Amino acid sequence: MKKHIRLIFLLFLFASCISKSKEGIDKNTLIENKEVYELRIYYTHEGKFDDIISRFENHTTKLFEKHGFTNVGYWTSKSREKASYADEILNNKDQGALYYIVSFPNMVERDKSWDLFINDPDWKKAYEESIKEGPIVSRIEQVFLNPTAFSKLK
Numbered sequence: 001m002k003k004h005i006r007l008i009f010l011l012f013l014f015a016s017c018i019s020k021s022k023e024g025i026d027k028n029t030l031i032e033n034k035e036v037y038e039l040r041i042y043y044t045h046e047g048k049f050d051d052i053i054s055r056f057e058n059h060t061t062k063l064f065e066k067h068g069f070t071n072v073g074y075w076t077s078k079s080r081e082k083a084s085y086a087d088e089i090l091n092n093k094d095q096g097a098l099y100y101i102v103s104f105p106n107m108v109e110r111d112k113s114w115d116l117f118i119n120d121p122d123w124k125k126a127y128e129e130s131i132k133e134g135p136i137v138s139r140i141e142q143v144f145l146n147p148t149a150f151s152k153l154k
Helices: 002-023 049-066 085-090 107-118 121-130
Strands: 036-044 070-077 097-104 137-145
Touching: 036 049, 036 107, 049 070, 049 097, 049 107, 049 121, 097 107
Parallel strands: none
Antiparallel strands: 036 097, 036 137, 070 097
């Protein structure tokens, strides 16, 4: 009888854990088995903004595609005479920045694609050539995004 009670208790405990794990997914948590978008912001050293644009236009985007990245979009920002509220929030007062979004089927594929990209001899060559006169990028910000249920991006 005691064995049956213990077994029932363990089954109840197990069932409770399973239901909690399904309920416990925070809506703000990245879902690793779904399509993921990666937003990156590259801030450049003074006088190097055109260099980052050239490197992406002539090398990076093509190599991204070669290694399974989907190029969603690329944007630039240049500071205005007086910093806007957004510039203040983004700490983008004194420099231009390259913003871009790439996507992947899931985080596992994302990690594989980045690994292939950074180890590609063509990337290494383009990178080394682009920094001969000094580093281009001063800081990178990165955010992972999953589309919401109501997003057109699914």
